[in-house]
Amino acid sequence: MRWACILLPQLAMDGVQRGREDHAAPLVLLSGTPQRRVLQAVNSPARALGLRPGLTLTAAQSLNCAFASAEYDPADIERWRNFLAAWAYGFSSQVSLHYPRCLLLEVQSSLALFGPWPRFEARLREELTALGFRHRITLAHHPAAARMLANLHDGLAITEEQALRERLAAMPLERIGLPEELVTTLARMGLRQVRQLQALPRDSLARRFAPELLAGLDTLMGRRPLALDYYRPPDVFDSRLELHFEVESTQALLFPLRRLTADLAAYLAGRDCGVQRFVLHLEHRDGEDSLMPVGLLSAERDAAMLLEFTRGRLEQLQLPSPVLALRLVARDLPIFVPQHQALFEDRPQQTLGWEQLRERLRARLGDDAVQGLAAHADHRPEKAWRTDTNRASLPSPSGARPSWLLPEPQVLREPLHILSGPERIESGWWDGEDVRRDYYLIETRSGQRGWAFRSVGDDGPLRLHGWFA
Known part of the structure; x- marks a missing residue:
């Protein structure tokens, strides 16, 4: 088997930044008590100002005040991890969240579908970049090795057992997941690499150290299997995006809406299904949420089309008050059947198919403005059909x-x-x-x-x- 590890080193920051249009603005994430606010994460522009994780907010403001701040929320990190696991489920049926801030994927069985590993890896990187998450990817024969290699490398793919053992033997002990106190004790004994630890007698290590040392070493080298719980995507898509200021116009909601519909499309691709009905919640400071239901005549999962349909309906909506957050909930997730297409498309690239054009017209003009014809059980020709907003074709009668x-x-x-x-x-x-x-x-x-x-x-x-x- 071959396992890929996708390490997400800036998951908290990426989750916040993907909801903001200006990625060049300095941004810090804060944690701690109200009396002592501490910088938990900083983006690259904030780092260029001299800000570092661990600084207090008072010290950071004394260095430079030209930065924005947001709350560091561990619940958001878990939410983004589950979202990315749902995305990764489209590439492998064995996806695990065993390690924090990373995904483990069994990819050996998926190579026949997605091509050799370099092409497969390039697709993973392309989609992760489009979703707005920085990453490091490694490949090894077992998941523990892939995870530990990601601590030092990006893009490393080892497919031979001997080469993997040599690479693991050269790793420093502080980067293989051992407790910090144990690593400090080993360093005082002059042990800094895995190969030095392997050279010692196992019975001596078992007497002098806790069992977790040999267990961690055996797991790293593949001699001890790693027990993994595999992820299963939920049956409902529910994603919320909090805005960092009050929005009073629907045009300003298009950027966060694009993120939500792209996330929905990634989730649908992972589950290999489509969406036919979903609801967009617009949250206000006072009063109930404004609900905007979106219904489609057939299942869709293309991100651009979902954005187009939702935007057409959003532009017709009158906001009763400023919007603080958007939430998209999709429960009707039928099986998605792609349309059969000819090898050579005879229509121009810029034109839409009938299904997409129909949905765009319904979004722009309203559900009742676009009608199709449906057969009616009557032999009289003038009464054998009727208009129907849920159909777009008339079944052929006999004769x-x-x-x-x-x-x-x-x-x-x-x-x-x-x-x-x-x-x-x-x-x-x-x-x-x-x-x-x-x-x-x-x-x-x-x-x-x-x-x-x-x-x-x-x-x-x-x-x-x-x-x-």
């Missing part, structure tokens, strides 16, 4: 029917040629609109084909009811 039905039948007086018929239709006795007609497929002198009828028992001219395309 030839014209695509253009005239509002009122017209008398035909010119010479014509009868191609087939008659087809008798008798119906409507129950509602007082009884009809008894014989229909014929006709062709005019100009070659146009139509559908005409004559009432039963009437020897007069035919009446045109529709034209064939």
Whole structure:
């Protein structure tokens, strides 16, 4: 087996920054008591100002006041970890959150689908970068080795057992997950690398040190299996994005909305499903949330299309008060069936397919503004169909029917040629609109084909009811 480790060294900062448009602004995350606020994490622009984790807020403000701050929330870190695990579930059925701030993926069984590891790794990096998370990725034969290698390397992929053992033997002891007190004790004995520890007798180490030393060493070298709990994605997508200022216009909500719909698309891809209905909550300081339901005629999971549909409805919404946070909840997650497409697309790149165009029109004009045709159980042609907002195609009835039905039948007086018929239709006795007609497929002198009828028992001219395309 081969395991990949995705280490997320700046998970807390990335989770906050991805909700902000200006990534070049200095930002710090604060923790601690109200009496003693401490910088828990800083971004690169804040580090350039001389700010470092561990500084008190008072000391940081004495160095420079031109930085923004946000709360360091461990619950947010766990939430982002679970979100990324749901994303990674689209690449492997064995995803584990065993170690803090990292994902473990079994990738051996996925290489046949996603290609060789360099291509697979490039795709992982591309999608993580698009989601806004910095990362380091390593590959090894077992998960513990992949995780510890990520402490020192990025992009390292070791596929041979001997090479992996040599690389692990050269690792410093403080980077293999041992307790800090144990590492300090070993350093005082002159032991600083894994190979030095391996050279000592095991029975002597077992007598002098706690069992966790040999257990950690055996797990690192693959002699002791690592017990992992595998992640399973939830059945409901529920994501909240808190804004760092009060938003009074819908245009200013487009950036956080783009993040939420992109997160929804990543979650749907991981579960291999689509979304047909979801609700956008707009949270206000006072009063209840403004709810904006979004319903689609068919399941979708493309991030750009989800953003387009939601934005069209959001632009029509009148905000009762400033918005403090956005929350997107999706519970209706049907199976997603991709559309069959031709190898060579004959329509221009910039044009939309009918399904996407239909949803865009509904988002812009309203659900009732775009209607399709649906068959109705009635033999009378003028009553055999009706408008329906939930359908966009008309099932073909038995027999030839014209695509253009005239509002009122017209008398035909010119010479014509009868191609087939008659087809008798008798119906409507129950509602007082009884009809008894014989229909014929006709062709005019100009070659146009139509559908005409004559009432039963009437020897007069035919009446045109529709034209064939």
